[in-house]
Amino acid sequence: MSVAYKLGDLVWAKMKGFSPWPGRVAVPTPELKPLKKATNIQCIYFFGTNNYAWIEEHNIKPYHEHKEQLIKSSKTAAFKEAVAQIEEYIEHPEKFGDLDEHVRNPEEDFDKLKSEGTEEENTSDEKPAEEEAATPEVKKKSSTPKIRLGISKVKSAKRSSSASIKATPRKKAKPLSRSFTDCDLANEKPSMLNHSFSKKSSLLHRPSNILRPETPPLDLENVSETLLEKNIKASQMKFGFLGLGIMGGGIVKNLLNSGHKVLVWNRTGAKCKDFEKVGATIAVTPCDVVEEADITFSCVADPQAAKEMVFGNCGVLHCPSLEGKGYVEMTSIDADTSHDIVEAISGKGGRYLEAQIQGSKTQAEEGTLIILAAGDRTLFDDCQSCFKAMSKNSFYLGSEIGNASKMNSVLQVVGGVSLAALAEGLALADRAGLSQADLLDVLALTPLASPHLILKGRAMIESSYSTHQPLTHMQKDLKLALGLGDALEQSLPLTATTNEIFKHAKRLGYANHDVAAVYIRARF
The missing domain is CATH 2.30.30.140 (SH3 type barrels.)
Structure with a gap:
């Protein structure tokens, strides 16, 4: 009625x-x-x-x-x-x-x-x-x-x-x-809509809280076409995985769908239940994962969380023996943290590989990430069937620990600065009374065209901030890049400015929105 x-x-x-x-x-x-x-x-x-x-x-x-x-x-x-x-x-x-x-x-x-x-x-x-x-x-x-x-x-x-x-x-x-x-x-609260503001508006008129659409649930039983085309022969080793977040969940899905045996652990245990239904085994602690698996992957939020997986209560180092076992760190970390972890793992006879990932939630689910690896070469070779399931390419950057972390930081600098520039360009177009959609259409035909930037630009003008790559993770990576620049006495003025823009966006309440939400900070 x-x-x-x-x-x-x-x-x-x-x-x-x-x-x-x-x-x-x-x-x-x-x-x-x-x-x-x-x-x-x-x-x-x-x-x-x-x-x-x-x-x-x-x-x-x-x-x-x-x-x-x-x-x-x-x-x-x-x-x-x-x-x-x-x-x-x-x-x-x-x-x-x-x-x-x-x-x-x-x-x-x-x-x-x-x-x-x-x-x-x-x-x-x-x-x-x-x-x-x-x-x-x-x-x-x-x-x-x-x-x-x-x-x-x-x-x-x-x-x-x-x-x-x-x-x-x-x-x-x-x-x-x-x-x-x-x-x-x-003290005004943010708004759920996005565009257009008065030219006379004050900076005190904070941009409003654009609601973050719920991230669609992971369809664990749906095998991506990309994965089917790879025709992967799964390794018979047993693999562990620590962390089932935005990236980890998609990676584990592809490991399972490609026939790998996977033992999982997540800080929020309820997430493990869905993976158990499609063939994963649940472990009680990170230590249990490492003890039962031949090779364990870690993909958590930040360097501190990565250290907790290794040094914390019931962490990796509590495993009675790491002799011959492999530990692959996929968390976006700095070189110093990677060195701390490799010393602890190798000190107990284990093998260590840092495998930084380039991509977002969509690429993790489709199995089209880019893997940047450094460390133990034999471990890199043993992980090839897994890397094939989760990525479209994997690069071995040498045995020196830190190479992968540094390369990841460099790429994140380019990505972060580009997104901030795109956000400012869209904000300027809006202030000038130009169509932002037209701007993206023109941009797509220029040498500056990038599928990623066009995709994020659409998200910006449509206020579509369902999280594919959390804004807080980008800001964290920019901070790590600045730390690397300080250690090498390399000036990074654009990175420093971009980091402040992302920090401000976090402070306005968009830490867990998609990285495209940096536009909200740029538009006022």
Whole structure:
């Protein structure tokens, strides 16, 4: 049974990639273009973010009727604040003033804009509705009505001359109180939308918390086409794996799907259960993994976590004997940490290889990573069937420990600086009133074209920050590169600046978002 929504109705509205969010049926701002030939849509004002979007009615539910069910759909601070704000609005609407103050007659303009969105025909100089996006323009593949996102922008995109609000000077927006006390702008919570800001905006208007879409679960039973094409003959040795995170999970999936025997351990034990269902064996401690496996891989968060796997309680060194056993460190670490680990492993008769990985979650799942290895050559050779399952190429950089870590740091410098430059370029284009989508289309045809940069650029302009490579990991790698530069007395001014940009993005709350979220820091 459909619900007839009217101006002012309180609702739950769901945007693609986000949990249902508390909102209010509202009159769209001048920057939110009327939709052409779109039916069953509503303009929703989102509490906690002060933003507007077109939402299809099948993604809208009455607030009070579904409150008990949907109030548990997210546990983020931004979501809780939005719920608190709508509840405050229910009790004290006078504190919010007129949410539709950007039009002269809300009821009249609300009906007129909805009518325009369903009746207005495309003109010869306009793009079809299914190819048109709000700010910035982003082409979509689907022909179904699209969600339009938009917030205030001084120099807005061209709008239809039939829009009734065009000739209405917009009043200066009154800031909403976030906590409904005397909250200053510096303490504002971030917003879940992305683009366009006033040229007069202050740095105190912090970019808002763009919600991070949930990372799709790993499909362990689906064997990638890339893996099937490799025709791998699995080694008969038994392999251990420490860490089932964003990268580790995809790697282990390919090891299992290629026929390898794998013993797994993860700090959060619940993650191991899914892998057990598809053939992995679960161990209680890292020490147990090393004791039972011939070769053990470690892929954890950072150098400190890598050391804990070896030196910590129930760590590798607690194994009664490491004689002949192999230990492969895949965590992104610095050369000094690698030296500490190799001394401990070799001191007990074990073999050590550092095998740094280049790639993201997608490459880990597809088995198309790049492996940079240094250390024991015999161990590198013994790992070839595994490396073939998890990567498209593996490089042996010599027996000197630290070579792989250093090479990885150099590559991360290039990647990090490039992403920061792309983010600044997109922000500059947006500030200049240019289409960011056009910028990427042009970039793709230039010598600067890179599939990775184009992919991350799309994520930036679509506010799609589902984590493929955590922003915090990039910042960590930049910090390691700076440490290497200090040790070698090599000046790295661009790396230092880029590191500060990523640090700031982390401080704004985007550490666990995808690395593309550095754009949020660049755009203000």
